[in-house]
Amino acid sequence: MSAILQPLIENGRLWRGQGTAPRHDALPTGFDALDGVLPGGGWPHAALSEILFPADGVGEMRLLLPALATLSREGRPVVLVAPPYLPFPAAWIAAGVDLRFLQIVQAGEHDAMWAAEQCLRSAACAAVLCWPRQADTATLRRLQLAAETGQTMGFLLRPSAATVQASMAAVRIGIETGPTRLRVLKCRGGNPPAQAVALASLAA
Amino acid sequence: MQWACISFPQLALDDVLRQRSDGVAPLVLFEGAGSRARVCAANAAARHHGLHAGQSLTAARALYPRVNAVEHDAAAVERCHDFLAAWAYRYSSQVCRTFPGVLLLEVRASFRLFGGWPALQAELRRDLVALGFEHRIAAAPHPHAAMVLAGARDGCAIEDAAHLLDALGTLPVGRSGLDASCVESLQRMGLRRLRQLFVLPRAELGRRIGAQALLHLDRLRGAATHALEFYRPPDVFDRRIELPFNTASHESLLFPLRRLLRDFSAFLAGRDGGAQRFSLAFEHERGAPTGVRIGLLAPERDPELLFAIARARLERTRLPEPVCGLRLVSDELPAFTPTRRDLFDTRPQQAVTWEALRERLRARLGEQAVHGLALHPDHRPERAWRTHAGTDAPRASSVSRITNEPLPPRPTWLLARPIPLRERVKRILAGPERIESGWWDGADMRRDYYVIETASHQRAWAFRPAGDDGPFMLQGWFA
Numbered sequence: 001m002s003a004i005l006q007p008l009i010e011n012g013r014l015w016r017g018q019g020t021a022p023r024h025d026a027l028p029t030g031f032d033a034l035d036g037v038l039p040g041g042g043w044p045h046a047a048l049s050e051i052l053f054p055a056d057g058v059g060e061m062r063l064l065l066p067a068l069a070t071l072s073r074e075g076r077p078v079v080l081v082a083p084p085y086l087p088f089p090a091a092w093i094a095a096g097v098d099l100r101f102l103q104i105v106q107a108g109e110h111d112a113m114w115a116a117e118q119c120l121r122s123a124a125c126a127a128v129l130c131w132p133r134q135a136d137t138a139t140l141r142r143l144q145l146a147a148e149t150g151q152t153m154g155f156l157l158r159p160s161a162a163t164v165q166a167s168m169a170a171v172r173i174g175i176e177t178g179p180t181r182l183r184v185l186k187c188r189g190g191n192p193p194a195q196a197v198a199l200a201s202l203a204a
Numbered sequence: 205m206q207w208a209c210i211s212f213p214q215l216a217l218d219d220v221l222r223q224r225s226d227g228v229a230p231l232v233l234f235e236g237a238g239s240r241a242r243v244c245a246a247n248a249a250a251r252h253h254g255l256h257a258g259q260s261l262t263a264a265r266a267l268y269p270r271v272n273a274v275e276h277d278a279a280a281v282e283r284c285h286d287f288l289a290a291w292a293y294r295y296s297s298q299v300c301r302t303f304p305g306v307l308l309l310e311v312r313a314s315f316r317l318f319g320g321w322p323a324l325q326a327e328l329r330r331d332l333v334a335l336g337f338e339h340r341i342a343a344a345p346h347p348h349a350a351m352v353l354a355g356a357r358d359g360c361a362i363e364d365a366a367h368l369l370d371a372l373g374t375l376p377v378g379r380s381g382l383d384a385s386c387v388e389s390l391q392r393m394g395l396r397r398l399r400q401l402f403v404l405p406r407a408e409l410g411r412r413i414g415a416q417a418l419l420h421l422d423r424l425r426g427a428a429t430h431a432l433e434f435y436r437p438p439d440v441f442d443r444r445i446e447l448p449f450n451t452a453s454h455e456s457l458l459f460p461l462r463r464l465l466r467d468f469s470a471f472l473a474g475r476d477g478g479a480q481r482f483s484l485a486f487e488h489e490r491g492a493p494t495g496v497r498i499g500l501l502a503p504e505r506d507p508e509l510l511f512a513i514a515r516a517r518l519e520r521t522r523l524p525e526p527v528c529g530l531r532l533v534s535d536e537l538p539a540f541t542p543t544r545r546d547l548f549d550t551r552p553q554q555a556v557t558w559e560a561l562r563e564r565l566r567a568r569l570g571e572q573a574v575h576g577l578a579l580h581p582d583h584r585p586e587r588a589w590r591t592h593a594g595t596d597a598p599r600a601s602s603v604s605r606i607t608n609e610p611l612p613p614r615p616t617w618l619l620a621r622p623i624p625l626r627e628r629v630k631r632i633l634a635g636p637e638r639i640e641s642g643w644w645d646g647a648d649m650r651r652d653y654y655v656i657e658t659a660s661h662q663r664a665w666a667f668r669p670a671g672d673d674g675p676f677m678l679q680g681w682f683a
Contacts, residue, residue, distance in 0.1 A: 057662035057681035061616040077558050085617035088680060089579040089589045094614065099577055104591075105565055106573045115565055124558040177661035 013188070027153065030066025033197050034182060038171065039189035043067055046151040047170035047188070048144045054160045056084070058177050059199075062095075064155060068127060069096035071153070076126035079119050081105045082112035084131055101126075113139050120146035120154050127153040137166055144168035206312035206321075206363065208343045209350035210292070210328065212305050215337070217245040219284040220274050222336035223445050225459045231272040234261045244276050287443070287467060289435040291335070294474040295328065300347070300432040306354070308347045308432065321361055335470065344368055346426040352381050365426065372424055373399030380424070386417045398424075437475045440535045441468055441482070450489065450526035454518055457486070457527060461518065462511050464532050469507035478503025478540030480564075484514060486521075487529035496521050499568065503538045583641045584649050585618055585679055612637050613655070615665040615680030625666045625676040627658035638670060655682065 008014040026040030035041050043049050053060040072078045078101055080087065089099055103125075107115045109132075116130040120143060128147075132139065140156070147154040156169060163174055163185065172185040181196040212218065216233055224231075230250035232243045241261035253268040264271060289301040295318070298310035311324060318324040325341055332339045342354035343361040349368055353360050356379045362368045372380075375398050377390045390413065395401055401409065401421065410418040422428035445460045461484075472478055480503045485493040496517050504510060556564075562574050575591040582588050612634065635654030642648050650670040657663055666676035 055660050055662050056617070057615075057658075057664055057683050059663075059683070061683035065616070083617075085619055085681065085683075086589070087577060088585070088614050088616060088618040089577050090611065091614040091616045092577075093579060095616075099579065103562075103574060103576055105569065106575075107569050111569055115569060118564060119561065122556045122558075122561040124556055124561045180661070 027067050027070065029063070030070075031063070031199055033199060034173075037184055037187075037193045037197055039187050043153060043155075044170045044188065045153060046148055048140070048147050048154040048156055048168065049171040049173070050156045050158060050167055050169035051173055051175065052158055052160045052163050052185070053175040054177060058175055059180055060157055060175060063173070063175070063182070063199075064129070065092070065095040065097065067153075068102075068129075069098075071126035072098040072101040074126060075101060077101050077103045077124065078127045079103045079105060079125045079129070081116045081119065081128060081130040082107045082109075083129070109133060113143070116154070117142055117146045119150075120152045121150040123150040123152060125150075125152055127155060129155045129157065131157050133159075137168075141168045144170075205310055206315075206343055206345060207347040207350040208296075208309045208311045208321075208325075208328070208341060209347070209354040210288075210307045210309070210332070211340045211351070211354040212288070212307075213338055213340060214245055214247075215284060215305050216276055216281045217247055218337045219280055221247060223460065223463060224448055229272060230255065230268055230270070231274065232261070232264055233276045234264075234273055235276045283443070287471065288337070290437050290474045291331065291470045292474070293435060293437050294470075294476070295324065297434075298432075299435040301435050302433055303351065306351055308350065311343065325359075325361070331470070335466070344371075346423065347430065347432060348381070348420070348423040349426070352379065352424060355379060355381070369402065369425065373397060373402060377401065380421075382413075382417050382420060386413050389413070437471075439537065440533070441471050441479075441537070442531070442533045443467060444529060444531040446529050447527060450528045452523055452526040454523075457518065457530065458515060460530050461514060462507075464530060465510045465514060466507045468532055468534070469505050469510060472505035472537065472540065475537070476540060477537045478505045479510070479534050479536070480504075480538050481536045482532060482534035484518075485531040485533070486523060486527045487531065488523075488525040489528050491525060493531070494521060494523055494527075503540045505540055583639050584647070585614075585639075586621075587642075587647070589618075613682070615663075616683040617681040619679055622667070622677040622679045625656070625658075625664060625678040627660060627662060627664070629676065630657045630659045630661075633657055633663070636668075639667075640670065653679070 005014065026038070026042035026044050028035050028042040029038070051060050051063060068078050073096070078097070080102070083104060087102065087104070092102065093099060105115050105119070112130060113132060113135065116128055119125050119128040143154055143156070160174060167186070169186070170188040174183045174185050176183055176196060179198065181198050183196040184192045186192055220233060221231065228249055230253055231247045232250050232255055233245040234241045235244045236242055239260070239262065243255060243259045243261060243264050244257055246255045246257060250268065250271055253271070255264045255267055255271065261273060264273070285301055288307055289299050292299045292307050292309055296309040296311055296314050300308040311321065314324060315321065318327060321343060328341060329339070340354045340358040342350050342357060342359070344350040344353055345363070345365060345368060349372060352375065353362070353371065356375050360371065362371050376396060377387050377398060380398050382390070390401070393412070402425070406418070419428055423430055443464060445464055447460060451457060468479065468482070479500070481497065481499045483498065484496045486496070487493040498513055498517055500513070565574050575593055578590045578592050580588055580590045633655040636652035638650070638652055640650045651667040652670050653665060653667045654676070655663060656666050656676065663682035664678055665680035665682065666678045668674060668676055
């Protein structure tokens with residue numbers, strides 16, 4: 001293998017049409033079926049992951065909570081930037097999140113993007129969640145670059161309508177309801193699977 | 205101790221010239237009004253036309269009618285002196301700006317850092333040329349000697365006492381810093397050089413020239429010390445430039461803007477800080493100034509970077525009227541962290557701690573903007589949580605008390621206050637769960653909670669008042 005190509009393949013910036021993608025360091029999502037189809041075997045480090053969901057309460061947080069629980073137990077802050085609602089502590093504790101490392105940043109729409117970028121870039125956080133409502137491509141690109149420079153995991157939770165917008169995120173997952181299935185729209189380092197992933201545990 | 209003296213022979217003139225892009229045109233400073241106006245300084249181009257200090261302004265105008273005449277502003281010169289002290293502070297922690305037109309720096313302590321006097325002197329001169337100040341520099345073991353030498357021999361540096369005495373001895377008494385009447389009487393006595401004074405018996409000399417002059421001579425030689433008052437840099441940068449003309453074009457504002465930001469950058473480097481936010485005010489003849497607030501991701505002090513950012517912001521700003529002045533204010537000057545990283549540090553180079561990040565977020569978003577959450581032992585959802593400002597961890601006892609009870613599942617998201625459930629209810633997944641509490645504190649509550657699946661497959665946590673069959677109130681989402 002060429003010395004130039006090898007790092008590109010390992011970083012997931014280049015992938016081959018066939019054969020298994022190299023398994024490298026990623027954070028398991030907590031759902032084996034989803035880990036199986038994501039190239040790194042989970043949420044990518046130092047990159048944005050995008051969750052597209054049709055409405056509140058369809059499992060968008062249940063999809064993330066196992067990963068957030070793992071990160072918070074490592075003792076670095078998990079930051080929610082301008083969450084749409086208040087996290088109910090009892091539920092988050094039940095999901096295994098260490099509340100001491102859950103931080104909430106209250107901000108308006110414009111400031112929220114600034115705050116998210118600051119958090120991603122600072123490398124002080126384990127993960128940053130934000131809910132951009134009308135983010136343009138330039139903003140998303142800034143967030144992705146911030147996640148790369150800060151080596152922080154970023155999660156964007158966006159309405160399904162944003163599916164058509166081009167995105168810099170390394171992973172894009174759309175939630176489909178009735179029955180609940182996950183459609184991997186994009187995953188850097190591999191071809192997105194044609195089939196949606198059914199997650200019984202997410203629907204429960 | 206080794207004292208460097210930087211003397212600014214035309215501080216007032218330089219202060220005016222450096223704010224103008226047409227610095228080579230003849231320009232004079234004048235004092236006084238009307239017919240009593242006198243030229244107090246003239247730049248090189250003006251001197252070339254025969255204009256000089258001491259002339260009346262009318263005479264100067266007669267010699268060269270198109271000369272730019274600017275009124276001498278003592279307060280502006282003081283501000284300029286302050287700015288230079290702030291600049292010098294980066295080369296020495298002991299800077300004295302007590303004497304007019306002169307800065308004194310203790311430099312021995314800085315030799316190791318800057319690589320000796322020649323390198324330090326070169327650096328000082330390079331900075332001063334870039335800032336646009338005429339200067340003379342000399343170094344000597346005593347501050348007063350350095351001042352006298354700077355006036356007489358630019359670039360002279362003397363390290364030991366014997367050489368200093370020789371160098372001072374060759375100076376004419378007129379350059380020794382003694383006052384004019386004393387110099388005159390000494391010259392009448394036939395004493396032309398300081399060397400001749402130094403060999404005279406002290407008591408007799410003192411009787412002739414007075415105690416004050418004797419003290420000055422002692423200070424030159426270091427026999428008497430003078431307690432100097434050292435400069436302390438301020439925590440706020442606030443500088444204003446008056447434009448020589450009113451302009452509405454962005455292009456012509458760039459020169460004063462660049463000058464202002466260079467000063468700002470020199471000030472920041474002097475206090476080893478950076479700027480995270482600063483504001484520019486473009487002043488108009490009428491009406492409120494147009495303000496531009498600039499915030500940065502990280503503290504910066506590179507003048508080119510600051511200029512590029514300010515320029516980008518200026519180009520997007522609409523100026524309603526011509527601008528007559530420019531002001532830069534910054535009172536948020538955090539420590540500047542140069543990009544450096546530990547050999548074994550795997551974190552990225554711009555990494556900051558969570559505490560620093562939290563401060564930065566709070567600075568922009570407000571004091572209450574960043575908070576943690578803690579569980580509060582109460583069954584009522586509105587009271588089952590507490591926010592806390594920072595690092596204080598929730599008490600373990602209260603956590604365990606409530607989590608030990610087998611509670612039905614709780615939603616991930618909680619609405620701050622319940623709203624009517626608008627979505628169509630498809631089916632009830634669980635419930636009712638009666639929550640009845642609070643009769644003792646006035647917030648009595650009797651509710652039956654249900655887990656509801658809506659027609660669009662959302663899972664909601666909603667309640668009805670106990671014993672009521674009415675519409676559901678939405679309290680949370682099982683997201």
